[in-house]
Amino acid sequence: MRTTRDPARRLPPGPQGHWLLGNLPERRSDPLGLFLRGRERYGDVVRYPMGPFLMHQISHPDDVKRVLVDNAQNYQKTALMQRLRPVLGEGLLLSEGGFWRRQRRLAQPAFHKERLAGMARDITGLVEDALPHWDALAARGEPFDLSAELMGLVLAITGRVLFGADLSGAAREVARAVTTVLEEINRQVLAVVPLPAALPLPGHVRLRRAIRVLDRIVFGIIDARHQSEHPSADLLDLLMEARDADTGEGMSDRQLRDEVMTLVLAGHETTANALGWTFHLLGQHPEAEARLVTELSRVLGERTPTLRELPTLGYTSRVLDESMRLYPPAWLISRVALADDVLGGYPLPAGTIVVFLPYVIHRHPAFWERPEVFDPDRFLPERAATRPRFAWLPFGGGQRMCVGSGLALLQGQLVLAMLARRYHFQPVPGHPVEPQALVTLRPRHGLRVVATRRAAPR
Numbered sequence: 440m441r442t443t444r445d446p447a448r449r450l451p452p453g454p455q456g457h458w459l460l461g462n463l464p465e466r467r468s469d470p471l472g473l474f475l476r477g478r479e480r481y482g483d484v485v486r487y488p489m490g491p492f493l494m495h496q497i498s499h500p501d502d503v504k505r506v507l508v509d510n511a512q513n514y515q516k517t518a519l520m521q522r523l524r525p526v527l528g529e530g531l532l533l534s535e536g537g538f539w540r541r542q543r544r545l546a547q548p549a550f551h552k553e554r555l556a557g558m559a560r561d562i563t564g565l566v567e568d569a570l571p572h573w574d575a576l577a578a579r580g581e582p583f584d585l586s587a588e589l590m591g592l593v594l595a596i597t598g599r600v601l602f603g604a605d606l607s608g609a610a611r612e613v614a615r616a617v618t619t620v621l622e623e624i625n626r627q628v629l630a631v632v633p634l635p636a637a638l639p640l641p642g643h644v645r646l647r648r649a650i651r652v653l654d655r656i657v658f659g660i661i662d663a664r665h666q667s668e669h670p671s672a673d674l675l676d677l678l679m680e681a682r683d684a685d686t687g688e689g690m691s692d693r694q695l696r697d698e699v700m701t702l703v704l705a706g707h708e709t710t711a712n713a714l715g716w717t718f719h720l721l722g723q724h725p726e727a728e729a730r731l732v733t734e735l736s737r738v739l740g741e742r743t744p745t746l747r748e749l750p751t752l753g754y755t756s757r758v759l760d761e762s763m764r765l766y767p768p769a770w771l772i773s774r775v776a777l778a779d780d781v782l783g784g785y786p787l788p789a790g791t792i793v794v795f796l797p798y799v800i801h802r803h804p805a806f807w808e809r810p811e812v813f814d815p816d817r818f819l820p821e822r823a824a825t826r827p828r829f830a831w832l833p834f835g836g837g838q839r840m841c842v843g844s845g846l847a848l849l850q851g852q853l854v855l856a857m858l859a860r861r862y863h864f865q866p867v868p869g870h871p872v873e874p875q876a877l878v879t880l881r882p883r884h885g886l887r888v889v890a891t892r893r894a895a896p897r
């Protein structure tokens with residue numbers, strides 16, 4: 440007979456929480472605090488009862504590697520993530536198995552390196568077009584929400600670069616719908632008893648309405664392409680021209696809708712948040728901002744940056760990496776184990792939810808010195824080389840790693856370079872800035888700033 444000291448029977452430590460709800464109340468009220476404290480108090484594998492579910496948090500990069508790479512076939516996207524299905528359908532983020540593999544193979548070439556040069560030109564062109572608007576914001580000298588402005592800019596870039604679509608007029612509508620979607624999905628994920636979506640509850644009605652708004656925009660993109668006579672050689676063309684090797688059939692409009700919706704939503708919100716947090720951090724660290732502006736003036740002067748120049752903007756790239764360390768837009772990644780597994784020496788049962796949090800791992804004191812300090816030089820190659828691969832994972836990893844990471848970094852660096860060399864964004868004193876952990880990590884009350892134009896570099 441096994442004794443309780445048998446390692447095979449050992450349960451990972453963790454907070455019990457409420458007798459019925461487990462840790463759900465804290466998961467709702469203070470998710471970042473719950474998981475940060477969980478790792479601090481209990482270590483690299485923590486067990487949380489969460490209402491009807493059992494959740495395990497892992498925080499050691501080796502265990503993350505096992506889930507994402509070495510034993511990836513044993514892990515799938517969770518039922519919690521599947522709550523996004525009414526919005527994202529069978530798009531890349533949620534699909535599984537052979538279907539996912541085929542769709543990924545179709546989409547991936549659109550993000551290849553040789554495509555990025557063309558995308559870089561489109562991105563810088565769109566930022567230049569937007570500069571008169573940003574100049575006007577600066578000239579007015581009044582506070583505005585930098586977060587909302589960046590969301591609009593990145594949405595316009597995403598629409599143009601991936602789908603040849605002009606989404607600049609849709610920014611407000613999309614932002615409102617996306618906020619509703621994120622809030623409602625978050626509420627559903629945290630419900631003790633999930634209620635059927637067909638019930639006409641106010642939240643369900645709001646969600647359906649928001650999805651209708653997004654559907655109209657996405658089907659608009661697809662219809663416009665159906666009617667267009669010019670080949671565009673972008674992601675949308677790749678998806679539309681794809682034919683099944685066996686049946687010769689193309690993708691249905693429904694599947695196209697799911698892929699386009701996934702790419703629009705997964706792509707613009709995350710990238711805009713990364714940029715927003717970056718400017719927030721620069722606002723708090725004038726010495727880093729001064730170093731960034733010096734680099735931009737030295738390398739670029741007033742020239743428009745190109746893809747080829749980006750490797751020479753080392754500090755710019757490190758600022759972005761460090762910002763995504765402290766505020767990873769995808770703050771939590773989750774999987775469900777299909778069969779029993781062992782992580783961190785603890786046996787975990789099939790069916791358990793495994794979560795790992797870039798937000799927590801990026802602050803793990805075993806891998807990050809003085810983790811709360813903003814220090815872009817942590818990403819100097821010689822210092823980065825001392826850390827395990829999965830100590831920094833803003834884009835996840837393994838076969839399900841973010842398909843748009845190259846585009847996100849390209850966009851992030853170009854927009855950061857072009858805006859930071861031209862404007863200083865002064866945070867409005869007293870405006871509270873706190874991260875809100877929904878599906879993505881966003882500034883709960885936006886980022887109120889006043890912009891000023893910098894003098895042109897001499």
Ligand code: HEM
Nearest residue numbers: 531532705706709710713768769834835839841842843847
């Ligand atoms: C800073 C910006 C971004 C961050 C932090 C980010 C983060 C992530 C992460 C962590 C994952 C993996 C999720 C998991 O393993 O469960 C992911 C997947 C994905 N991302 Fe991104 N992302 C960003 C930008 C983009 C962009 C620009 C696009 C496309 C335009 C995009 C499209 C996707 C898609 C389609 C997936 C699912 C891939 C698959 O499962 O095959 N993301 N992203």
